[in-house]
Structure formats: structure tokens, C-alpha cells
Amino acid sequence: MPMNNTRKMTLVAAVVAALVTAAAAAAGTNLAIVGYSTPKTVMGKIIQAWQQTRDGQGVTFTQSYGPSTDQARAVANGLKADIVFLSTGDDVNLLVDAGLVDSKWNRQSYGIAADTVVVFAVRDGNPKHIKGWADLVKPGVQVVTPNPFSSGSAKWNILAAYGAERRLGKTDKQATAYVQQLFQHVVSQDTSGSNATNTFLSGKGDVLITYESEAINARLQGKNIQYVIPRQTMLIQLPAAVLQKSSNKDAANNFIRYLKSVPAQELFAQYGFRPVNPTVAKEASVQKEFPARPGIFKIDDKYIGGWRQADKVWFDLKSGRMVKIEEAVGGPSSG
Amino acid sequence: MGRRLALRGIALSYLTLVLLGPLAMVFWRVWEEGVGKAWTAISDPNTIHAFKMTLLVTAIAVPLNTVFGIVCGLLIVRRRFPGKGLVNAFVDLPLALSPVVVGLSLFLLYGRTGWFGPWLQQHGVQILFATPSIVLVTMFVSLPFVVREVVPMLRELGDTEEQAARTLGANGLQTFFRITLPSIRWAVIYGVILTTARCLGEYGAVAVVSGSIQGKTETATLRVQEEYENLNMAGAYGIALILAALGLLVLVVMLRVKPKEEAAR
Amino acid sequence: MVVALPIAALVWSSRSGGVSGSFWDAITNPEALAALKLTLAVAALAALTNAVLGTITAWVLVRDDFRGKSLVNATIDLPFALPTIVAGLVVLALYGPYSPIGVHLAFTRAAIWLALLFVTLPFVVRTVQPVLLELDTEMEEAARSLGASERTIFFRVVLPTILPGILSGVTMAFARAVGEIGAVTIISGNQPYRTEVASVFILNRSQAGDPAGAAAVAVVLLTISFVVLLAVGAIRHRATRYERG
Numbered sequence: 001m002p003m004n005n006t007r008k009m010t011l012v013a014a015v016v017a018a019l020v021t022a023a024a025a026a027a028g029t030n031l032a033i034v035g036y037s038t039p040k041t042v043m044g045k046i047i048q049a050w051q052q053t054r055d056g057q058g059v060t061f062t063q064s065y066g067p068s069t070d071q072a073r074a075v076a077n078g079l080k081a082d083i084v085f086l087s088t089g090d091d092v093n094l095l096v097d098a099g100l101v102d103s104k105w106n107r108q109s110y111g112i113a114a115d116t117v118v119v120f121a122v123r124d125g126n127p128k129h130i131k132g133w134a135d136l137v138k139p140g141v142q143v144v145t146p147n148p149f150s151s152g153s154a155k156w157n158i159l160a161a162y163g164a165e166r167r168l169g170k171t172d173k174q175a176t177a178y179v180q181q182l183f184q185h186v187v188s189q190d191t192s193g194s195n196a197t198n199t200f201l202s203g204k205g206d207v208l209i210t211y212e213s214e215a216i217n218a219r220l221q222g223k224n225i226q227y228v229i230p231r232q233t234m235l236i237q238l239p240a241a242v243l244q245k246s247s248n249k250d251a252a253n254n255f256i257r258y259l260k261s262v263p264a265q266e267l268f269a270q271y272g273f274r275p276v277n278p279t280v281a282k283e284a285s286v287q288k289e290f291p292a293r294p295g296i297f298k299i300d301d302k303y304i305g306g307w308r309q310a311d312k313v314w315f316d317l318k319s320g321r322m323v324k325i326e327e328a329v330g331g332p333s334s335g
Numbered sequence: 336m337g338r339r340l341a342l343r344g345i346a347l348s349y350l351t352l353v354l355l356g357p358l359a360m361v362f363w364r365v366w367e368e369g370v371g372k373a374w375t376a377i378s379d380p381n382t383i384h385a386f387k388m389t390l391l392v393t394a395i396a397v398p399l400n401t402v403f404g405i406v407c408g409l410l411i412v413r414r415r416f417p418g419k420g421l422v423n424a425f426v427d428l429p430l431a432l433s434p435v436v437v438g439l440s441l442f443l444l445y446g447r448t449g450w451f452g453p454w455l456q457q458h459g460v461q462i463l464f465a466t467p468s469i470v471l472v473t474m475f476v477s478l479p480f481v482v483r484e485v486v487p488m489l490r491e492l493g494d495t496e497e498q499a500a501r502t503l504g505a506n507g508l509q510t511f512f513r514i515t516l517p518s519i520r521w522a523v524i525y526g527v528i529l530t531t532a533r534c535l536g537e538y539g540a541v542a543v544v545s546g547s548i549q550g551k552t553e554t555a556t557l558r559v560q561e562e563y564e565n566l567n568m569a570g571a572y573g574i575a576l577i578l579a580a581l582g583l584l585v586l587v588v589m590l591r592v593k594p595k596e597e598a599a600r
Numbered sequence: 601m602v603v604a605l606p607i608a609a610l611v612w613s614s615r616s617g618g619v620s621g622s623f624w625d626a627i628t629n630p631e632a633l634a635a636l637k638l639t640l641a642v643a644a645l646a647a648l649t650n651a652v653l654g655t656i657t658a659w660v661l662v663r664d665d666f667r668g669k670s671l672v673n674a675t676i677d678l679p680f681a682l683p684t685i686v687a688g689l690v691v692l693a694l695y696g697p698y699s700p701i702g703v704h705l706a707f708t709r710a711a712i713w714l715a716l717l718f719v720t721l722p723f724v725v726r727t728v729q730p731v732l733l734e735l736d737t738e739m740e741e742a743a744r745s746l747g748a749s750e751r752t753i754f755f756r757v758v759l760p761t762i763l764p765g766i767l768s769g770v771t772m773a774f775a776r777a778v779g780e781i782g783a784v785t786i787i788s789g790n791q792p793y794r795t796e797v798a799s800v801f802i803l804n805r806s807q808a809g810d811p812a813g814a815a816a817v818a819v820v821l822l823t824i825s826f827v828v829l830l831a832v833g834a835i836r837h838r839a840t841r842y843e844r845g
Contacts (some may be wrong), residue, residue, distance in 0.1 A: 579682055
């Protein structure tokens with residue numbers, strides 16, 4: 001009996017050793033991508049395309065997709081990642097603060113992988129004739145947008161509203177008052193962008209403030225969704241960054257460079273994202289799909305001042321303007 | 336007779352409004368959105384892996400919680416010790432914690448900057464974003480059920496039979512297996528059913544701690560969420576239906592246990 | 601171990617009160633208070649509804665017989681096996697703006713109550729059923745033969761026996777209702793101060809970078825639930841006093 005047991009154990013040990021060495025040999029380079037939800041499909045395609053190229057051959061990928069801030073937080077708490085692709089620079093800053101991403105990530109030539117813009121999704125036929133920000137505060141118009149404290153995408157919406165008003169010549173006070181007026185029309189503040197989209201699709205509200213890429217994604221999924229791009233709108237820049245602790249920095253950098261190349265950017269355009277590569281941006285089909293807007297502005301526009309500034313002024317949990325607005329609109333002092 | 340019908344009516348209307356209606360809706364949605372699309376989502380290799388993950392985690396959590404539940408129930412009802420009332424109330428707490436908070440507390444414990452984080456990293460032990468943390472949170476959220484089923488049963492039954500057995504010379508284990516356990520079998524059965532169903536359906540806490548790594552740490556509920564976020568409703572409802580079917584399967588199996596025992600007696 | 605550690609970590613981290621500066625400030629934040637009040641009120645309502653209707657359901661399932669009974673019995677636990685967002689989605693589909701039956705309750709407090717009913721349905725039903733199944737009907741027969749009315753029999757004979765079961769289910773239902781987030785986020789509209797429940801507030805806080813503040817509110821919620829659970833335990837203790845001789 002003991003003889004059999006010893007032989008059994010040696011056999012098991014040998015098998016385990018063999019498996020481990022085999023696994024180690026087959027390991028090669030593996031890139032872990034942690035991204036937000038919408039680009040899941042397009043990233044899958046881009047990865048496949050890259051694996052056909054010389055740089056990408058033999059590289060395997062582990063992928064994880066979820067709400068942007070959740071993903072950023074997971075990485076900050078130890079989720080292994082070589083590359084992150086998130087929906088706001090705010091979330092990347094979370095990683096900078098955790099010491100995981102270089103603070104100069106945005107100034108590197110490959111900081112932003114794709115763009116999109118803030119749009120209004122409306123009901124079939126646009127019965128309330130919603131064209132611009134002023135239409136959102138007309139009497140009886142019901143607005144759906146996520147809660148800015150739980151959803152990164154909601155922050156873009158609010159900054160877009162404020163920025164648009166400033167662009168139109170309003171003062172800081174007037175523009176802030178507009179945002180408050182807007183929130184008086186809000187009928188649902190979901191915890192995430194996709195929940196907000198679902199709320200709208202299930203019949204609530206006349207207009208949903210969302211991203212162009214989300215609206216196009218919904219269309220690709222067969223949902224009947226119409227959207228309007230206001231003249232003044234915000235350019236949403238979607239960041240990709242390499243983690244400092246990555247053990248595959250070269251491969252990661254190569255991949256990010258590939259993200260900005262023509263083939264990858266064309267795939268982005270196919271799936272509803274505005275390309276950042278100038279060659280692709282000039283293509284006729286791209287220009288048609290993604291109309292330019294005269295009043296487009298960015299996060300580092302002088303009225304907004306970049307993410308850090310916006311967070312301090314608008315989204316600080318004690319003194320931020322949104323805290324005051326939420327209280328004024330719904331709180332004990334209100335109706 | 337009138338009363339009987341009235342009660343039946345109340346119960347059934349309640350169930351229809353609150354339970355059966357919504358359940359029918361799930362079926363209806365899959366049908367409406369396209370069974371084909373649902374099937375594509377279900378048969379995706381990542382989804383299949385996710386189902387395996389769910390089943391694995393359930394298979395670990397349920398037996399452990401059942402044993403814990405029976406032991407705890409016995410202690411609460413049959414023994415006197417200081418703070419008993421506290422322990423009793425404590426058992427229900429996992430339910431009161433919203434799943435997100437459960438996940439976050441695990442970050443506090445095992446995260447990169449958590450209590451045990453650095454130690455874990457040094458020794459290469461991966462708890463978060465790997466199977467162990469999924470099992471831990473699932474066990475946490477499904478903890479109370481067996482206890483709560485067993486406790487009222489034990490109270491109602493009293494311990495006269497056990498006392499009798501002991502006077503007849505039976506030892507602790509014999510008493511337990513021959514007298515106690517069979518008498519609470521219904522409570523245990525329903526407790527296991529509830530625990531299993533909860534393990535199958537847990538989303539919030541797992542979402543926070545698993546890292547949602549495709550093909551590695553996703554459970555079926557996470558896949559439902561992914562499909563939902565991509566507005567693939569057919570896929571989301573389809574996977575949910577399979578989960579419900581699994582829950583139903585467990586119930587059918589568990590309920591078959593009884594008739595056999597009756598026959599044996 | 602599994603239970604104590606996470607809770608301990610939570611309590612510890614909430615000490616600082618996070619952004620609000622102190623634990624007390626964090627929990628007396630007006631939005632937090634509104635959310636806490638709403639959660640406790642709706643959870644209590646859902647738990648009570650369960651107590652009554654759940655008991656009736658358990659009674660019907662055990663004592664009555666009708667075609668399709670076993671099917672109905674089997675579906676009781678299904679809310680559990682479903683991820684909570686699905687629960688939210690279907691309640692929204694049934695009782696929201698596009699409701700096929702013309703009921704438009706979504707995005708109101710009533711909707712929260714409904715969603716909570718769906719996810720807590722199994723509790724009272726399943727804790728009362730086993731007790732009813734093992735219930736010796738002798739005492740009821742005896743009472744009946746002595747001329748007692750059905751109502752008296754129920755309230756004097758049956759109810760005291762199944763009361764521990766009911767209370768057990770009620771505590772679970774209350775605890776679950778307090779912690780529920782998935783279904784509620786879909787159907788309530790999460791309007792701060794109006795339809796935002798505590799669990800959503802906690803989520804928002806932790807997402808917005810104030811985990812300690814979130815933990816503080818979570819701890820308060822936990823403590824209140826704990827007190828309620830203790831109280832129910834005490835009620836049960838007194839109500840079944842006569843049994844313990």
C-alpha cells in the first residue's frame with residue numbers, strides 16, 4: 001500500500017512539474033487590458049488585427065471590461081493590467097494618484113485613443129423639437145442623465161452643458177444657473193450611463209444626454225435610437241495609458257501606437273467612435289458619419305480648465321457646485 | 336370553503352403581481368428580442384466558462400454554509416451563552432450589507448493598500464480578482480439562510496426526543512444524525528434551496544472583487560451585466576433564464592429527497 | 601471569520617468620516633439622512649407586507665391543493681437565482697412607462713417597494729413552510745371539536761407556533777431590503793433626496809472618491825438593522841415565553 005501511494009505521488013508531482021514548465025514555455029507575452037464597457041467589441045477586433053502584424057504576433061491578451069471608474073478602482077486595488085482604456089481622464093488621474101500611471105500620460109503622443117461627443121438622444125421623430133441646450137429647459141421637457149457622483153460619463157454631460165452656455169457668451173454665474181435649471185428637468189439620475197440609456201429606452205423622459213458612441217452602439221445593437229448633436233458640444237476624449245509596473249512595456253507601447261494607426265482607427269470609426277488619426281478623419285465616409293460641429297470644445301477649454309480643476313469646482317463632495325445644485329433641486333429646502 | 340378560496344385568491348394574486356408576472360416577462364423578453372441572439376450569448380465560450388465558475392463557487396459555498404448553518408442553529412437554540420441574542424442578530428447582517436459594500440470591504444482587507452494586501456503580494460497569493468475572493472463574498476452573502484430556516488424549526492420541535500434518546504444511551508453524534516437531523520430536514524432542504532439560489536444570482540459583490548477578467552473570473556451574473564451594458568437584452572435575459580433554470584433544477588432535486596426518506600421510514 | 605473581518609474593516613475605515621471630516625458629519629449630511637429615512641421606511645413596509653402575504657402564501661401552499669401548485673411552489677425561489685438587475689428590468693417592463701397592463705409606477709417610491717417585494721418574496725414563505733409542514737394538526741382538531749371558530753384556531757393555536765418562522769423570515773426580508781441595490785437602481789430613478797435609497801447613496805459616495813464617508817453611512821445602516829434585528833429577537837423571546845417553562 002505505502003509503495004503504491006509513493007508511486008502515485010511521484011507521478012502526480014511529475015505531471016504537475018510538466019504542466020508548469022509547459023505553461024511557462026507557452027507563456028510568451030501576455031497583455032492585460034482593462035477597459036470600460038462600450039469598446040469591448042471594437043477592442044476585440046483591433047486585438048485580432050494587431051495579432052496578425054509583426055509586432056503583435058504571439059502576444060496573448062487577457063481582457064476585462066466594466067464601468068470606467070470601477071475598473072480604475074480595481075486596478076488601483078491590485079487588478080493586474082498593462083494597459084487601461086477608460087472613458088474619462090478623471091479615471092486615469094485616479095491611477096496617477098495611486099502611483100500606477102505616469103502623470104504625464106496625457107502629453108505623450110498616444111494618450112487619447114479615440115473621441116466622441118456629447119449628444120441628445122430623442123424620441124422617434126423628435127416630437128419636442130429638441131435641437132440645442134436651450135430646448136432642454138423648455139417647460140415640460142423631461143431629461144435623463146446619470147448621477148455625476150457615481151458615473152464618469154455624467155460628468156462629461158454636466159461640463160458640456162456648462163461649457164456650451166459659456167461658449168454662447170453667458171457668464172459663469174449664468175451658466176451655472178443654467179445647469180441648475182437643467183437639473184430641475186431631470187427625472188432620473190441613474191448610477192451608470194448604461195442604466196440611463198436603459199431608463200430612456202424603457203420609456204422615461206423626452207431626451208437622454210449621452211455620448212455619440214453609446215447612441216451608435218445602441219443602433220448597432222438594433223435599438224431604434226435617434227440622436228441630435230447640438231451646435232455647442234463637448235469633445236469627449238477617451239484615454240488609453242500604459243501602467244508603469246507593466247512587465248511588458250514594449251509590447252504595451254507597441255499596441256497603443258497601433259491603436260492610433262489607420263487600420264485600428266478605421267475599426268473605431270466603424271463602431272461609432274470618432275478617429276483621432278488625421279488621415280482617417282479626413283475620409284469621406286467618416287466625415288459623413290461624424291459631422292463636425294462649429295461649437296465643439298474640449299476639457300481643457302479655458303472655461304473648464306481640465307479635469308483637476310473641474311473636479312474641484314464642480315464635483316468636490318463638500319463644496320462642489322453639483323452638491324449645491326442637487327440640494328437646491330431635490331433637497332429639504334425645495335418643494 | 337369560502338375562506339379557502341379567498342386565501343387562495345389572495346395568495347395567487349399577490350404572487351402573480353409580484354412574482355409570476357415579472358418571471359413571465361423574462362421569458363417574453365427572450366422571445367421578443369430573439370432566441371437566436373440569446374443563444375449566441377449563451378454559447379459564447381466566455382459565457383460557458385462563466386457558468387462553470389458560478390457552479391464551482393456555488394458548489395463550494397453551499398455545503399460550507401449548510402454545515403455552518405446547522406451548527407449555528409443548534410448553538411443558538413439549544414445552548415445558553417452570553418451574547419446569544421447578539422449572535423442571533425449578527426447572523427442576518429450579511430443580508431443588510433449592500434453587495435457593493437461587501438466588495439469594498441474586501442478591498443479594504445486584501446487590496447493593494449489593504450490590511451493584508453502587502454503581505455499577500457509578497458507571498459504571491461492572489462485573493463482579489465481571482466476565485467478565492469469570489470468564493471468569499473458569495474459565502475458571505477448567502478450565510479444566513481440555513482441558520483434562519485433551522486432555528487424556528489428547532490424551537491418549534493423542542494428537544495424532548497433528543498433527551499429521550501440520550502437517556503436511552505445514545506451519544507451526541509448518534510442523537511444528531513438519527514433524531515435531530517431528520518426532524519429538521521425540511522428546514523435544511525429549504526435552506527439549501529435558498530442558499531443555492533442566492534449563490535447563483537449574486538452580482539454586486541462579485542462585480543467589485545472579481546475584476547471581470549474574461550474567461551477567468553467572470554460569473555454568469557457578470558455576463559448578464561455585460562450583455563445588458565452592450566444593450567444586448569436577448570443575451571442578458573437568456574443567460575438569466577439559464578440561471579433561473581439551474582435554481583429550479585436544484586429545487587426539484589432537493590424536493591425529491593423527501594419522498595424517498597418517507598418511504599424508507 | 602468570513603463575516604467578522606469584512607465588517608470590522610468597514611467600521612475601522614469609516615472612523616475618519618472621509619471627506620466630511622468626521623463620522624458624525626458624514627452621517628448627518630442631509631442627502632444621507634434622506635436616503636437613510638427612505639430606505640428604512642420602504643424596507644419596513646416591504647418586510648411587513650411579506651409578513652402578512654408571505655404567511656398567507658405559505659399557508660396556501662401547504663394546506664391547500666390546486667392544479668399547478670407544485671409549479672407555483674417551485675417558482676417562489678426564482679427571484680433569488682436571478683441577478684438583481686434582471687429583477688429590476690422586468691419590474692420596470694411590467695410597471696414602467698411601456699407597461700403592458702397600464703400600470704405606471706416606475707421611478708416612484710412605490711416602485712422601490714415593488715422591487716423589494718420581488719427580491720424578498722421567498723423569505724417569509726420559505727421560513728413558514730417547513731414549520732407548517734411539521735405542524736401537528738392534533739391541537740387544531742382538538743380546538744375545532746371543542747367548538748372554536750377557525751379564526752380563533754388560527755390566532756390562538758397556529759399563529760404562536762409559526763410565529764418564530766414568520767419573524768425569522770421578516771428579519772431576513774428587512775435586512776435584505778435594506779441592503780438591496782441592483783433592482784432598485786434600475787427602477788427608482790435614484791433622485792437624490794427623493795427616490796435615492798441608502799445603498800445607492802453609498803455607491804455614489806464611494807464612486808466619487810469618498811470611501812470613508814460611504815463606509816460611515818454603511819455602518820450606520822448596519823447598526824440600525826442590527827438594532828431592529830435584536831428587537832425582533834426580543835419580541836420572539838417574549839412571545840414564546842410560555843413554551844420555555
